[in-house]
Amino acid sequence: xxxxxxxxxxxxxxxxxxxxxxxxxxxxxxxxxxxxxxxxxxxxxxxxxxxxxxxxxxxxxxxxxxxxxxxxxxxxxxxxxxxxxxxxxxxxxxxxxxxxxxxxxxxxxxxxxxxxxxxxxxxxxxxxxxxxxxxxxxxxxxxxxxxxxxxxxxxxxxxxxxxxxxxxxxxxxxxxxxxxxxxxxxxxxxxxxxxxxxxxxxxxxxxxxxxxxxxxxxxxxxxxxxxxxxxxxxxxxxx
Numbered sequence: 001x002x003x004x005x006x007x008x009x010x011x012x013x014x015x016x017x018x019x020x021x022x023x024x025x026x027x028x029x030x031x032x033x034x035x036x037x038x039x040x041x042x043x044x045x046x047x048x049x050x051x052x053x054x055x056x057x058x059x060x061x062x063x064x065x066x067x068x069x070x071x072x073x074x075x076x077x078x079x080x081x082x083x084x085x086x087x088x089x090x091x092x093x094x095x096x097x098x099x100x101x102x103x104x105x106x107x108x109x110x111x112x113x114x115x116x117x118x119x120x121x122x123x124x125x126x127x128x129x130x131x132x133x134x135x136x137x138x139x140x141x142x143x144x145x146x147x148x149x150x151x152x153x154x155x156x157x158x159x160x161x162x163x164x165x166x167x168x169x170x171x172x173x174x175x176x177x178x179x180x181x182x183x184x185x186x187x188x189x190x191x192x193x194x195x196x197x198x199x200x201x202x203x204x205x206x207x208x209x210x211x212x213x214x215x216x217x218x219x220x221x222x223x224x225x226x227x228x229x230x231x232x233x234x235x236x237x238x239x
Contacts, residue, residue, distance in 0.1 A: 011222040011232035013196040016182035019157025020165035025236040026063035030076035033105025034129035036095025043238025052227045084116040
């Protein structure tokens with residue numbers, strides 16, 4: 001979600017990968033709530049990255065999803081910063097399938113900024129997402145955000161097979177457009193590789209996904225041309 005630039009992960013991609021199934025997780029689904037409808041059982045995920053290698057600026061996230069009647073619900077926490085300055089986002093989301101081709105989702109959250117000795121401020125965030133399955137292996141969608149400013153994103157994913165995904169997302173915010181292009185190759189059932197290219201500024205991100213039964217470990221890194229490397233690790237539990 002484009003709440004603030006600091007609250008978007010650098011060393012992984014939750015936007016473009018939401019237009020496929022190879023990297024689905026509770027964090028991906030709660031970031032794009034139209035994907036929640038595909039989570040038919042309880043799932044959980046945790047993620048952390050060391051932004052530009054700086055230990056003093058921790059960045060972490062956690063999320064859970066679970067069926068709730070005709071819908072699927074999810075909760076997500078994002079945190080960036082330390083005891084002197086930090087930002088947090090708490091989000092609740094619901095997703096609903098409208099048949100085989102259409103899914104919708106909505107989320108509401110609370111975004112807070114805290115500065116030591118200067119106090120804190122907060123605002124309500126919201127998003128509305130639609131996804132349409134053009135073919136069995138091709139989906140597209142759009143998502144609208146309200147997080148102190150209005151913005152939107154549109155994306156599409158082509159899952160050529162169970163082992164390869166090509167997806168892209170463009171986001172319009174503050175009179176500018178940014179984009180992400182992602183590919184995922186599942187080399188063997190237990191190992192997959194992810195490569196993403198972000199724009200504005202342009203930087204690459206690579207990841208390795210290791211799966212054992214219901215547990216998946218995601219290790220990745222992003223390289224910013226001026227600020228350096230951001231390593232990350234994530235854990236996903238669920239089908």
